[in-house]
Amino acid sequence: MRVLVLWRQSMINMRNTDIDHAFCFKRYDTENEYFYFNIYKGRFAEDYAWIDKKMFDVVIFHYSAMELRGAEKHWENFVRLMTTIWREYPCRKIIMVQDDYTRTKSIWDLALGIRADKLYTVMRECDYPILYPKDKMNSIEIKTVLTGYVEEGYINKLSLRNHRQRKYDVVYRANKLPYVYGKHGQLKYELALYFKECLKDIGFIYDISGTDGNKGAVLGDTWIEFLASSRIAIGCLGGSGFADITGEYRKRITEYMTEHTDATYEETKAVCFPHVEENLTGVISPRIFDAAITKTCQILVGADYQGVLIPEIDYIVLRPDFGNINEVIKKMKDIDYCEEIANNCYEHVVKSQKYSYAKFVTWIKNDIGNIDHVKSPSSELSKYIERMCQKNNDMVMNDILLRER
Incomplete structure (x- = not known):
């Protein structure tokens, strides 16, 4: 099969998890051909004019492309363009989305516009009635996947030290999220402030800070x-x-924060969304898998990590009210105990290969299923498609380089 992956790179330095996820199909599926087209700001009709109906068996709208919905003007143009190209196109149409809770209607608009066959979300099934009510989604099949998986390439690169030889006792980075993510969305940043206060007088060496967007974030292999x-x-x-x-x-x-830049979450909620209740379930973060790969002991809030991690075996539980913090710090001081927890997590999550990108790709292939009438293989056509994708991607990268100078 020939598969077109519409993805998005809008800056030079991206988070590894986004690149790993987007390119896992090409990396781990050797039976099919994958072509990657960077939509950037949506692109123009002429940038897609080369596409015809004999080319693709599957088109995947990767979650990085779906993030364009945050730019309303670009997204509206993109949906119109994609509807024109793909609505009647004879292929399987797949949407992969994350952060479904932001501008959810924009996801509906694209899915219905292109007549999507499947939508893979990271949200739990219990939240489907809120995000994807059946009367809005027609016959589109919705299934849950994880936000990330284990990229086995990192395992071979790493030369891990035992815990007694590591530079830091604790590390953490947390982005300060807008208040639109609710009280739950503030927890990551609150953890940074809380642990900096808790650890300052106990002799730990730590690198903990909150970040503003990518400013202060640790990206790439770093x-x-x-x-x-x-x-x-x-x-x-x-x-x-x-x-x-x-x-x-x-x-x-x-609008409110423009006039009240120092407003607290509680003040902002009282004015902007006073009657909104917190009714969504949290989802596991790709960081969980990164820490498992590096055999770093994890202190995690709560006891429900979608069945991937076992509390007090694969990680140390911090209660949501932080009420057991003294017990947690006592465990953190026990180097051998923390290393045992980290090794447990590595065995269950990494070494088991249950959560590898290779397994994820195989599952996606099987779930998409067989195509009844696969388009004729043609090395010349494949070369042409690759050239057109590369031409677009080079144009986009040149634009990004000019913008970031």
Whole structure:
């Protein structure tokens, strides 16, 4: 089969997890052909004019491309263009999405516009009625996958030290998320502040900080090295407390924060979304797998990590009210105990290969199923498609380079 992957790179330095996820299909499926087209800001009709109906058996809208919905003007143009190209196109149409709780209606618009066959979400099935009500999604099949998986390439690169030889006792980076992600969305940043206070007088060496977007973030291979330099990492479930289906809450918050730059979460909620309840379930973060690869002991909030991790065996549990922090710190001081926890996690998550990208790709292939009428193989056509994708991707990269100078 020939598969077109519409993905998005909008800056030079991307998070490894986004690149690993996007390119896992080409890396781990040797039976089919994959072609990657960077949509950037959506592109123009002429950039897609080369596509015809004899080319592709499957088109995948990768979650990185779906993030364009955060730019409303570009997204509206993109949906119109994609509807024109793909609505009647004879192939399987797949959408992969993350952060479904932001501008959810924009996901519906694309899915219905192209007549998608399947939508893979990272949200749990219990949240489908909120995010993907049946009366909105027609016959589109929806299934849950994880936010990330184990990239086996890192395992071979790493030369891990035992815990007594590592530079840091604890490391952590947390992005300060907008208030539209609810109280749950503030937890990551609150953990950074809380642990900096808790650890300051106990003799630990740590590197803990909050970040603003990519400013201060640790990106690329440096992120894996950062985790591997420490014996402990802190974390919690990702996600949002509630869904902003239309983007209206974000607009209200942005307008309010422009005039009240120091407003607290509670003040902002009282004005912008006073009656909204936190009703979504958190999801496991790709960081969980990164820490497992580096054999870094994890201190995680709560006891439900989608069945991937076993509490107090694969990680140390911090109660959501932080009420057992003294017990947690006592465990953190026990180097051998933390190393045992980290090794347990490595065995269950990494060595078992249950959560590898290779297994994920195989599952996706099987779930998409067989195509009744696969388009005729043609090395000349494949070369042409590759040239057109590369031409587009080079144009986009040149634009990014000019912008980031």
